[in-house]
Amino acid sequence: MFTLLHHPFCPQSRFIRLILGEHGLDVRPVEERVWERREAFLRLNPAGTTPVLIAEGIPAVPGAAIIADYLDETYGERVGERRLLPTSMPERIEVRRLMAWFNEKFFEEVSSPLVTERIYKRFMAEEIGGGPPETDVIRAARTNVRYHLAYIGWLARTRNYLAGDRLTYADLAAAAHLSAIDYLGDVPWAEDEAAKAWYARIKSRPSFRPLLSEWLAGVPASRTYVDLDF
Template sequence: MQLYHHPFCAHSRLIRLALGEMGIEPELIEEHVWERRAEFLMLDPAGITPVLVENDGFVVPGGDLIAEYLDETRGDHLADRRLLPVDLYARVEVRRLTSWFNHKFFAEVSEPLVREKVYKRRMPREFGGGPPEMSIIRAARANIRYHLQYIGWLLKSRNWLAGERMSYADLAAAAHISVVDYLGDVPWDEDEGAKIWYARIKSRPAFRPLLALTVAGMPPAPCYADLDF
């Protein structure tokens, strides 16, 4: 199995976490989507990461679709560790919150911060590279506060974000928060419940490859790999 990804693509991180929870180690192929490589566009004309290529060559593009595909093909074998529960109403809640982080949090926090602080530093100017726009960064830093408050509010009545068991909702939230945490832009003193939840999920074995991540010229924030932050 191959996974085309980028280290700062939160959707790619979600799939890496899911595969880790399933005990699957794919071959990781780093993709710079702004280069629009013809070979990559043949796999997914949308030209976005992640893209999963199965052992038999079957291509599954996009984080949302890959997550559903993994549940449909491997979920039954996970029993009570299944990331998308069997119960209909529980599945709706997991999907709702997974969508919240994959779309709303992404648009308001993780995508603008990664674009301005990471991608633009590495992209040629003709592809949109250049200095970061500080007004965008300030807006994203402000937005993350109410997302942390929402996580804390959910956890006042639940063991995990969508219920009593860990699910795709937790992995999606953690994946998006992790890229922001690498950049040092998570105000962990804003909500103790959210901080405790994140410490719990990033202590899982599936999270270790992400915590070991370093990028040349851009070291992680001091608390990034600290389980007792």
């Protein structure tokens, strides 16, 4: 049994939850509000970011990329052709490139500002950045999501999945970030049918069900969030 220190709307945490779900691994999710900077949490991950994976007999595993590598090295061979990080070097490079695109670039330009402004700041004290959302930040992120969605659409039109012929970490990373902002209604799905069709396939997987069942009090989910035929 794993323990995952996470926030329900942290996109990287959602990415790891999807991986664990695809592997069929049991996990106990524990919500961590990173802005509180708990001393016990900072001892596990001095960077002060989620996710952090805890398992008996190993040090705490911090950060989405490190956790993804750990899970592949530990469980990847067991699932054979369903391995989420391919074995050939060219394929591994492409999967890792796209993982970084979403967990770093998309996060910085889109999902982090939207989740921070529209969700996290509701729970943060004013002296540490809480308060009303900054409309300029939200507007910029909503503009940025359009070119990211177009890139996803191009990948989906030219490949079976984002990184190639089968499901990989790349698909789960992209879907995790999109799911967090789709909850808020900030994905312009009408602008790219290929991206929308790809996301519908990923969203329909059993590993996605726990994410779609989570709701935030006072912030209703968008119409498209739980609809598998959106």
